[in-house]
Amino acid sequence: MFLRMPEFPRYATLADKIGWWLVRALCVAVLLFLLAPILVMVPLSFSDSSFLTYPIPGWSLKWYRNLFQAEEWTRATRNSFIVAPSATVIATVLGTMAAVGLSRTEFRFKGLLMAVLISPMVVPLIVVGVATYLYFAPLGLADSYLGLIIVHAALGAPFVLTTVLATLAGFNHNLVRASLSLGETPLRTFFRVTLPVIAPGVISGALFAFATSFDEVVVTLFLAGAEQTTLPRQMFTGIRENISPTIAAVATLLIIFTTCLLLALEWLRGRRR
Numbered sequence: 001m002f003l004r005m006p007e008f009p010r011y012a013t014l015a016d017k018i019g020w021w022l023v024r025a026l027c028v029a030v031l032l033f034l035l036a037p038i039l040v041m042v043p044l045s046f047s048d049s050s051f052l053t054y055p056i057p058g059w060s061l062k063w064y065r066n067l068f069q070a071e072e073w074t075r076a077t078r079n080s081f082i083v084a085p086s087a088t089v090i091a092t093v094l095g096t097m098a099a100v101g102l103s104r105t106e107f108r109f110k111g112l113l114m115a116v117l118i119s120p121m122v123v124p125l126i127v128v129g130v131a132t133y134l135y136f137a138p139l140g141l142a143d144s145y146l147g148l149i150i151v152h153a154a155l156g157a158p159f160v161l162t163t164v165l166a167t168l169a170g171f172n173h174n175l176v177r178a179s180l181s182l183g184e185t186p187l188r189t190f191f192r193v194t195l196p197v198i199a200p201g202v203i204s205g206a207l208f209a210f211a212t213s214f215d216e217v218v219v220t221l222f223l224a225g226a227e228q229t230t231l232p233r234q235m236f237t238g239i240r241e242n243i244s245p246t247i248a249a250v251a252t253l254l255i256i257f258t259t260c261l262l263l264a265l266e267w268l269r270g271r272r273r
Helices: 014-044 062-069 071-104 110-117 125-136 145-168 174-181 186-215 218-223 231-241 246-272
Strands: none
Touching: 014 246, 062 071, 062 246, 071 110, 071 145, 071 186, 071 231, 110 145, 125 145, 125 218, 145 186, 145 218, 174 186, 186 231, 186 246, 218 231, 231 246
16 A cells, blocks of 8 residues: 555664655655645636635636637637647657657767757757747748747657657667568558557657647747737736736646646556556
8 A cells, every 4th residue: 555654674773764754755845845836726717706816705617718718818729729739740750750860870970960959959948039030030930820830840859859769779670671671661661660669759759749839938929920829828928917817727727738748658658668
């Protein structure tokens, strides 16, 4: 059972036992401290008050109704589910292709190329936002879905690349050689041999790319127009101009959504093992 007393070794002293319990109590306290700001939002989303305050005067679902009925929130939700899946597909395809190519070949500047490919993970987002706006504006891609999708795909591709590369580290390339020796084409070999084996890594990378695109707000502030406002940008606008309890309802749904993503990633990690 979870609460069963641990079986200490015979040589464990009283100080060792006390230390064991203190470490675990400290871990629980740190976990509660990190989760408290998140969990505070959940009761506020069911408040019937127009202000985010405690104690809660009454309970209501009106802020959830406002989320699904107000035009600005429905438009932002629709835009998020247009941009994030599109960017995820592009990032998954490009990241998987790059990972497969890098895992099969060795060349002089491979490390430099890897650094360039994963650079969107380490470059500050404010720099990415300014640079992409200055580059996309003359091309007419600013204030457009296409420009937003391209940048979000570039931000998510490194996560796919690193995840698939980690999966390919344990891949047996003799399977590919055997398939090619039996007359299969490289393309059919990839889809029938390589992809089924690395699928957990590809899906994990795709989930990371989706979460990156769905939660991104800094670059969106630079590239998105009024018609391309995503859910995180709408939340940012609501906090800056007029704090509405609808934000608490959105935050609660995003907490549930993120938890489901993490559970899916944990399940995929178990499958990969």
